[in-house]
Amino acid sequence: MPGPDRPIVVIGPMGAGKTSVGKKLAKRLGRTFVDTDRVIVRHHGPIAALFEEHGEERFREIERDAVADALLDPASVISLGGGAVLHPETRERLRGARVVLLAVTPEAVAARIQGTDRPLLQHDGLTAWQEIAERRAPVYASLADFTVDTSHRPLVHVVDDIVRWIETEHA
Numbered sequence: 335m336p337g338p339d340r341p342i343v344v345i346g347p348m349g350a351g352k353t354s355v356g357k358k359l360a361k362r363l364g365r366t367f368v369d370t371d372r373v374i375v376r377h378h379g380p381i382a383a384l385f386e387e388h389g390e391e392r393f394r395e396i397e398r399d400a401v402a403d404a405l406l407d408p409a410s411v412i413s414l415g416g417g418a419v420l421h422p423e424t425r426e427r428l429r430g431a432r433v434v435l436l437a438v439t440p441e442a443v444a445a446r447i448q449g450t451d452r453p454l455l456q457h458d459g460l461t462a463w464q465e466i467a468e469r470r471a472p473v474y475a476s477l478a479d480f481t482v483d484t485s486h487r488p489l490v491h492v493v494d495d496i497v498r499w500i501e502t503e504h505a
């Protein structure tokens with residue numbers, strides 16, 4: 335049986351569960367897990383400080399490079415930050431990956447983003463989340479090969495859905 339031919343990339347709005355689901359999914363599939371935000375923090379320090387000291391534009395360049403590096407491993411599960419898909423080079427590179435979109439309603443995400451240090455949610459919290467999520471929705475939809483709604487669903491069920499999809503893809 336051939337090994338994994340393409341990385342699996344998890345996209346979606348902040349708090350949809352990309353980091354948590356990606357980690358569990360990688361474990362279930364025996365793949366390498368990369369969370370691009372974690373890679374960025376490892377090399378550049380906390381994201382909030384990066385935004386504050388260098389601005390969002392610089393963060394997006396660093397993020398683009400972190401995503402490009404991660405995509406080199408076809409046996410990986412890669413969880414992106416919610417805004418990574420804003421970079422056109424990243425969108426282009428995702429054409430060579432299996433892209434899973436995690437969706438979530440504002441009602442369900444509210445508890446998940448409470449007290450967050452995400453820089454884009456510091457001022458208006460849920461209102462900002464909703465505005466950003468709505469603005470990005472068409473981009474997410476255009477990239478997704480498979481979508482799972484994570485609202486009010488345990489992580490393990492979300493992972494089960496994705497594993498089933500991967501298995502049918504390979505059947």
Ligand SMILES: Nc1ncnc2c1ncn2[C@@H]1O[C@H](COP(=O)(O)OP(=O)(O)O)[C@@H](O)[C@H]1O
Binds near residue numbers: 413447485487488
């Ligand atoms: N399906 C889920 N049900 C309940 N809580 C969840 C679920 N998925 C993620 N969470 C919680 O929501 C928060 C944000 O999850 P995270 O994986 O960091 O999302 P993202 O990477 O998409 O921003 C975490 O506290 C996580 O434990």
Ligand SMILES: O=C(O)C1=C[C@@H](OP(=O)(O)O)[C@@H](O)[C@H](O)C1
Binds near residue numbers: 346371414415416418
């Ligand atoms: O949506 C965004 O613009 C961002 C999402 C965050 O990651 P998560 O989506 O994993 O929270 C992180 O990359 C940064 O705070 C910016």
Ligand SMILES: [Mg+2]
Binds near residue numbers: 352413
């Ligand atoms: Mg994350």
